[in-house]
Amino acid sequence: MVSDSPRIGPLEKQILDHLVTAVLLFDGDLCLTYINPAGEMLLQASAHHVLGQSIGTLMPWPECSMEQRLRDALSTRRPVTEREVTIPLSGDRAVRVNCTVLPLHPFDASSEALVELCQVDRHLRIVREEHLISQHQAAQALIRGLAHEIKNPLGGLRGAAQLLEQELPDESFREHTRVIIDEVDRLRKLIDEMLGPNLIPNKQYVNIHQVLEHVCGLLAAEYPGGPVIIRDYDPSIPGFRADPDRLIQAVLNLARNAIAAAGPDGQVELRTRVLRRFTIGNKSHRLVMQVEVIDDGEGIAPDLLDRIFLPMVSERPGGTGLGLPIAQELINQHGGLIECESRPGKTRFFIYLPLEPSHD
Missing domain, CATH: 3.30.450.20 (PAS domain)
Known part of the structure; x- marks a missing residue:
């Protein structure tokens, strides 16, 4: 200075x-x-x-x-x-x-x-972030409790269907037991997705731009017809300790939503910046990395904006409503947070990750 x-x-x-x-x-x-x-x-x-x-x-x-x-x-x-x-x-x-x-x-x-x-809005932002964190923690606690109660009877149903399948002489009847087994497996997979990864993150030194470029490669293969992806990177961002696979999954979930909102003729932007003396929730950090995922779609309905990080909340027909809660969980595991602001023509998702040295 x-x-x-x-x-x-x-x-x-x-x-x-x-x-x-x-x-x-x-x-x-x-x-x-x-x-x-x-x-x-x-x-x-x-x-x-x-x-x-x-x-x-x-x-x-x-x-x-x-x-x-x-x-x-x-x-x-x-x-x-x-x-x-x-x-x-x-x-x-x-x-x-x-x-x-x-x-x-x-x-x-x-x-x-x-x-x-x-x-003026700094205090309001801190309160909003604390609400997001407590909302996510409460949702995760509820889901884990429900998952325990649901997965046990699902295991019993699957075992009973397998035994019944072995006893049925007619192959056509076994199609019905196969439906039961497949649906049980689908429900168990859905519950596991809602819970998110339970293992301790495998942290290593990561370059955030390598993570973003990997995501861009996946998006280019998945959406060859567009939209246009713009990169605006801050080269001064240092490496930091994180689980690259979980960061990739979190950014990919946000980017897929952005692409769905923008459409093939739209535009999605990935932007990185360094913030100094920045708070995440009620904790102040000397350095924080900000990753923005921006699209020029129609925007998120105001009545959904406060609930988009809750499980099973989705604006898209056929959407599971799990992409954003899982992304939030993956970023929370790194001491970070995801926020969103939206208006017609521009929606921004902000990923905040502390850049202080990790001791784990």
Whole structure:
């Protein structure tokens, strides 16, 4: 991190760098001289690219003139607060923040303005993530309890059908017992799919882009007629410990849904980014990898959006409603989480995975 401001010493920089709220410092000409990691994450831009930019270029907010707000604060020497201001970001995204401008008037230097941006929807996102995690855990506990109660009688039914099959003299009658055995096997397989993998993940060092390219190869073979798959990768993402097979299955489940939504003439995008000082649920992480699976389909119905990670919930005719719950379980096993936002013409699934060194 580079700072051109004499006001930011090593100790102050260390403190600001560890804050979860965004802090920006502007000089008397309203050019950016410092931004902390939380600010980089909020604005989705690195310090290297934004240092030196003017406030008007950096924050072209339509709701109010931040340049005028900063000038007023510097001239009156009084703090200014703007609540619930919407900041437009790249990719048709936006965040809502409470903005506080604190004028600094040191005797031995020119005036500066310290800007603090507190994301209004951050708390709501944390609450939503905690709800997703608890919802998934409750669903898994219910399914495991039901599975135990169902699989035992299914085993008895299968055994009885096999004994009956051996005693029947007429081959045509055995067709009926074969139907019973096949249906029992199908139900047991369905239950196993709902439960998801029970074995401990086989973690090894993984490059996420190799995982995504493997998924792209599978999709190209499965859907030769389209849609178009776009890749937007961040090459700076480091390797991390994970089970590659489970990551492949999780991303593949999301990508198949995206392809079904986009159709052969649509577009699916796979995008990777690194997030700093990011929370997953109620746990803060220094580095988090974000994988996005984006499609340009019709979107998910609002009444289904809060329930799509529950088993047996599907918008597609003939869908089992198991792909998303299984993907969520596979990512949860790595300490991560899947979220979704959707509107007509754009649906985004976000996979968040912590990048801290694993001790298992």
